[in-house]
Structures are given as structure tokens and as C-alpha cells.
Amino acid sequence: MAPKIFIDGEHGTTGLQIVTRLSGRTDIDLMSMPAEQRRDADVRKAFLRDADIAILCLPDDAAREAVALAADAGTRFIDASTAHRTAPDWVFGFAELDPDQAGRIAKAQFVSNPGCYSTGAISLLAPLVARGILPADYPVTINAVSGYTGGGKQMIAQMEDASRDDAITAPHFAYALTLAHKHVPEIVVRGGLARKPVFTPAVGRFAQGMLVNVPLHLDLMADGVTVDAIFTALSEHYAASDVVEVAGPTDAAASIRLDPEELKGSDRLKLYVCANEDAGQVNLVASLDNLGKGASGAAVQNLDLMIRG
Structure with missing residues (x-):
């Protein structure tokens, strides 16, 4: 079964770019929240918890909130905000940082995308x-x-x-x-x-x-x-x-x-x-x-x- 990917904040600049890059791929199931439900907190929470990997393209506080809503469900996260880039329990998403970094990213639940x-x-x-x-x-x-x-x-x-x-x-x-x-x-x-x-x-x-x-x-x-x-x-x-x-x-x-x-x-x-x-x-x-x-x-x-x- 293809992994389910949810982009929380898909209508921002970074989110739109990611959607463009992922659209048409057959190895993933790209989830998209209907536009009329974007402000429905319960729907958003359901999408976050149902995803295998959620990519957060959000302001810092909203990114922290998203993690709190779904981390216990096993959802894995890539956070494009600055909220977790120095957090010790998040893997820094620069794969070339050292020889082992790509392996750490591959296994992580929490990955912070660099600025x-x-x-x-x-x-x-x-x-x-x-x-x-x-x-x-x-x-x-x-x-x-x-x-x-x-x-x-x-x-x-x-x-x-x-x-x-x-x-x-x-x-x-x-x-x-x-x-x-x-x-x-x-x-x-x-x-x-x-x-x-x-x-x-x-x-x-x-x-x-x-x-x-x-x-x-x-x-x-x-x-x-x-x-x-x-x-x-x-x-x-x-x-x-x-x-x-x-x-x-x-x-x-x-x-x-x-x-x-x-x-x-x-x-x-x-x-x-x-x-x-x-x-x-x-x-x-x-x-x-x-x-x-x-x-x-x-x-x-x-x-x-x-x-x-």
C-alpha cells in the first residue's frame, strides 16, 4: 500500500511547490483537504492522524499544534517551519550533514527541514x-x-x-x-x-x-x-x-x-x-x-x- 502523505499548509509558497513536485507520483497517496474544510479543526486533525507522513508548511505555533494533534497516532513529520530545527529529539533534515545523516532521516519520526x-x-x-x-x-x-x-x-x-x-x-x-x-x-x-x-x-x-x-x-x-x-x-x-x-x-x-x-x-x-x-x-x-x-x-x-x- 502506498504511504499516505498529507501537506498541512499546501496553499502556501512552500506547500504549493511540494504539491507540484509530488503530483502525479504513483508511489504515494497524496492526501488533500477540501478547500471548504481547511478551517475545520476536526477535519485537519483527522487528516494529520490518518497520514503516514505529514509535511508541515505552517507558522511555528501551528506546526507545534499539528505535532501535538497526531504524534501519538504514529504520524511521521517533516516540519518546514523553524519550530523544531534545534530540538534535540528532531533529526535535522540536511542529508549531507554527515555520512550517517541520511540514515537518521530515513528512520526518524520527526524531521526538521532546514531553512x-x-x-x-x-x-x-x-x-x-x-x-x-x-x-x-x-x-x-x-x-x-x-x-x-x-x-x-x-x-x-x-x-x-x-x-x-x-x-x-x-x-x-x-x-x-x-x-x-x-x-x-x-x-x-x-x-x-x-x-x-x-x-x-x-x-x-x-x-x-x-x-x-x-x-x-x-x-x-x-x-x-x-x-x-x-x-x-x-x-x-x-x-x-x-x-x-x-x-x-x-x-x-x-x-x-x-x-x-x-x-x-x-x-x-x-x-x-x-x-x-x-x-x-x-x-x-x-x-x-x-x-x-x-x-x-x-x-x-x-x-x-x-x-x-
Whole structure:
């Protein structure tokens, strides 16, 4: 019997993307709550408890409520909100985090889907911290730009409808200027950091795509660390992955520029090691689709791991 999959919040940006990806698949039974019953709490509870796996595309409080309604029924969860990303009893849904992570996801009842910015940052930081190349207390800074779809339906409408009173007309803007973005806790915990990074996110006037930059000084890293050692560490960490690609300093230098839309429509992740070794400086860059590996694509990847067990 095909596993029953329920997307709670299927009409939001992430939910709609997941529905599109799963529609037409014959190996699952995709459940959908009738539109006229979306606000019926009893119907929602029944769907959650009847599902084999529920994918939560909800605000944090609603996601916690959904888990409370159906966890005792044996329903397995993939939570795309920030509610459980640092919870010790939830498996972090970044399959490439370490060699055993995909197996943990496959067996878990509770899986937290990573955030888009944090996927990029953690993919760069965690392997280096784990190998002792990057000290856990390094004063990390992260600068990133995302497509506007990461802001959900309201921002999409503001960006795409210039006639609205609240339309966003800027071609690019920085935000979270109080340095308390919701992805910071998971970057700290899942990246293995001992201090909070200074994280400045931004939104550009393009729909999908993302670049996450982590600049580093070699003399503040472990003794003797070179650009080649950083590239080797990342390459070896992701060598078995068909999702993550690592481009070295030569490849990065050959690029005239990095395009945040490079992986638009893809579920892959590409990491660049950009360097000026004479200056002792490295800029690590993660390129991904904020709705692909950064959200819906990752959720489907985790779902497939859980289905196959």
C-alpha cells in the first residue's frame, strides 16, 4: 500500500511547490483537504492522524499544534517551519550533514527541514568545524541574498504588483538589521559553532535563487590551514553526494561572476571556494534555489528517504 502523505499548509509558497513536485507520483497517496474544510479543526486533525507522513508548511505555533494533534497516532513529520530545527529529539533534515545523516532521516519520526539561508551556511561551515579546520569560536560573518519567493505570498505580491500601496520598489534590500534572523539558532547548533555569527540577509528582485557568502581569514583558522586544505575538506565531505558539488579556487577564478539564479529550478547545491591566498583571505559561497534545496526540494528529498526507510 502506498504511504499516505498529507501537506498541512499546501496553499502556501512552500506547500504549493511540494504539491507540484509530488503530483502525479504513483508511489504515494497524496492526501488533500477540501478547500471548504481547511478551517475545520476536526477535519485537519483527522487528516494529520490518518497520514503516514505529514509535511508541515505552517507558522511555528501551528506546526507545534499539528505535532501535538497526531504524534501519538504514529504520524511521521517533516516540519518546514523553524519550530523544531534545534530540538534535540528532531533529526535535522540536511542529508549531507554527515555520512550517517541520511540514515537518521530515513528512520526518524520527526524531521526538521532546514531553512534556505542556513542550508547554505551550514553546508560550508559544518565540515570545516568538524575537521578542526575552522575553530568553533571563529567570529563568523554571513552575507546572503535570496530571491523574493522566500518571503512568502505577501512579499511575492509586493514584488510583482507595482500597483499595490505597499509594493516593494527597491531592486535589492537588506533586512534583519537587529542581527536576530530566525535561521541563526540552527546555523549555530547544526554548524557546530560556539558563538553566533553576524548574519546579514538580503532580498533581490528575482524570484528564485540564493547566494550565501562566508568570508574567512586564514590566519584566524587552525594553524597552517591553506586554501587547498579548505577545498579538500569540502570536496571529501561531499564526495559521495549527487546533490552537492564543490568548485575549487581555479573554477571560481574562471567565473566572471556568480549568479544567484544559477540553480533556479534545481534541487542541487553548489559550493565555491573563492580565494586570494596571498592576502590570506577566502570567501566560501553556497549557491542554491531558495525553494529547491532551500525548502521544497529538501522536503521531498527527506520524504523519499523516509519512505524508503
